[in-house]
Amino acid sequence: MRRDPLVIRISDDGFLVVKPQVIATIRANVGSRDGFTEAGGILIGSYRGSHIEIVDCTVPKPKDVRRRALFDRIDIGHQQAAMKAWLTSGKTDSYVGEWHTHPEDHPKHSSLDRRTWDGLMEKAREPLIFCIAGWQSTWWGVGHHGLRHLSRQGAGNSIG
Numbered sequence: 001m002r003r004d005p006l007v008i009r010i011s012d013d014g015f016l017v018v019k020p021q022v023i024a025t026i027r028a029n030v031g032s033r034d035g036f037t038e039a040g041g042i043l044i045g046s047y048r049g050s051h052i053e054i055v056d057c058t059v060p061k062p063k064d065v066r067r068r069a070l071f072d073r074i075d076i077g078h079q080q081a082a083m084k085a086w087l088t089s090g091k092t093d094s095y096v097g098e099w100h101t102h103p104e105d106h107p108k109h110s111s112l113d114r115r116t117w118d119g120l121m122e123k124a125r126e127p128l129i130f131c132i133a134g135w136q137s138t139w140w141g142v143g144h145h146g147l148r149h150l151s152r153q154g155a156g157n158s159i160g
Helices: 020-028 079-090 111-121
Strands: 005-010 014-018 040-048 051-057 065-067 070-072 094-101 130-133 137-143 147-154
Touching: 005 147, 014 020, 020 130, 040 079, 040 147, 051 094, 051 111, 094 111, 111 130, 111 137, 111 147
Parallel strands: 014 051, 094 130
Antiparallel strands: 005 014, 040 051, 040 094, 065 070, 130 137, 137 147
16 A cells, blocks of 8 residues: 555645545455446545545445446445544545546546536535546546546556
8 A cells, every 4th residue: 555645736726635545445446357347435535725635435335336337326325424524523524526446447437427527516615526446547537617637647656
């Protein structure tokens, strides 16, 4: 597991900081090419001025829908995890975005991903972080009234 957080510039004066254990959890859920089903969850963290820090994430829950090319986060456990983080952090940590996997080496968002994220961005008061992990790299984006690609990190170096 990497020791240092992943740091990506998200604006002229803002950074995304992702704790190493979050990256390890996401990478652990990518799965193998044989029998692959998508995995996913929510990103939990805080807004610190123009910065976003991700400190935790949820993993697939029993009621989530997992297919080779689909992850549908429907289990209430994700919302419960966000609420628990909010309460135990003194109301600083909460939902800051979504992550999921794709069955490809270098993932890119699908039209379904984009439609789903557009709906989330419409409701959000703060920017949201989106992450898609593939077998060789992980795609990161930020969305707030539109989606912007941030970075692609290789599985063997910066991301894990």
